[in-house]
Amino acid sequence: MKMLHTNVHEIETAAELEKLITENDNVMVCLGRMGPMCIPVYDVMEELEEEREDVKFAVMSFDSPEAGIIRNHEACRGFMGLPFTMYYKKGKVVHATSSIQNMQQVTSILDAQFSVSNVENA
């Protein structure tokens, strides 16, 4: 059952997440609730979805039992602020952030981790 009222695609199971990061090179997933620190990040993702065709965007409910795949990930150790935002490249976590992020912060992470020059150099 979908828990997050956003226009960004919502993943409901760990299997769905696995499929998404396996089938797509660049993926950003935001794990959160409908709270004040999470909603602005969903809004940024919705906005970026129109311009960043190289990245797949998805959200997942923090309270879903299936979300343990992100909640318990090593990259989230020490995280104490929602949302947890994960950046996957070719199925691997390349960056993770905790708490609210603005457009500039998200964009600079996308540029740093998923830019064309980054791919060429990889």
Next chain:
Amino acid sequence: MSSEEIFDLIIVGGGAAGLTAGIYSSRAHLSTLILNEGAIGGQMVLTDEIANYPGVEKTNGYLLASIMKNQAKQFGCKIKSNLKIQAYYLEEKIKRVVLEDGREFRSRSVILSPGGRPRPLQIPGEEQYKGSGISYCATCDGEFFTGKELIVVGGGNSALEEAVALTTYAKKVTIVHQFDHFQAFQHAVNQAKMNPKIEFIMESELRSFHGNSVLQEVSMEHLPSGLITTKKIDGVFIFAGYIPNTADLEKTIALNQRKEIIVDSDMKTNIPGVFAAGDCIAKKYRQVTTAVADGTIASLSAVEHLRS
């Protein structure tokens, strides 16, 4: 890079005031563009439950903002959000708003409703430990601090109410406030004082945050004596009030000492064709309902200005 279109009205800010202005002006057939720097809804989306919006028994800020956004769009209002405004040119008959990415938008009138934002402490370590010990939302992050010891910074209603809420999770909450008294309503102060898990450090301010990958310690100054001490801590929640988002307007528009935009009863600023509404203006009460009222008045004044 300039948009060819000259809008009748550009609204800066997409909170309750800006969206309401967008609804009214679009419905009055003004070509209207809302330019919004953050998430649509402004401070409204930070409110988990709204129970005092007339005509709606209970809702949350996100839903109310979404409805307002859809209403504005249905009337033809254009909305661009998550952008950064670099400069305003408001003195001329055709006003210009320039974005950081070089795009420029023009209009015959402007409503400024950039709202406000939580006041950061702007001390060393704040950005580094955001999400790793520093938080601005008890409802969102309180459970991460179950059984831990916390500091709440601030002395207003939010600070005291959130401190009480955090005692559900934390074993101890210390409220640190810069003055010797609180600005919160007396009932909020009483609630905090009656709570056995809450302690108070008055006339003190945090100076820096320290730790490794997570926050471990803060340093604070006792203001009357200047004495600096350190305190081991698991988390800090900051509720140090709000500041109007008017920094970029300082050289353009008349502001008061608190950096709020000065308006008359028609929401007119000191510049013809430029109006202001919402939390950014000089006023006493800041509620969703007052922002909606401001936005309505500003929009009707803009309509009148354009038709005169």
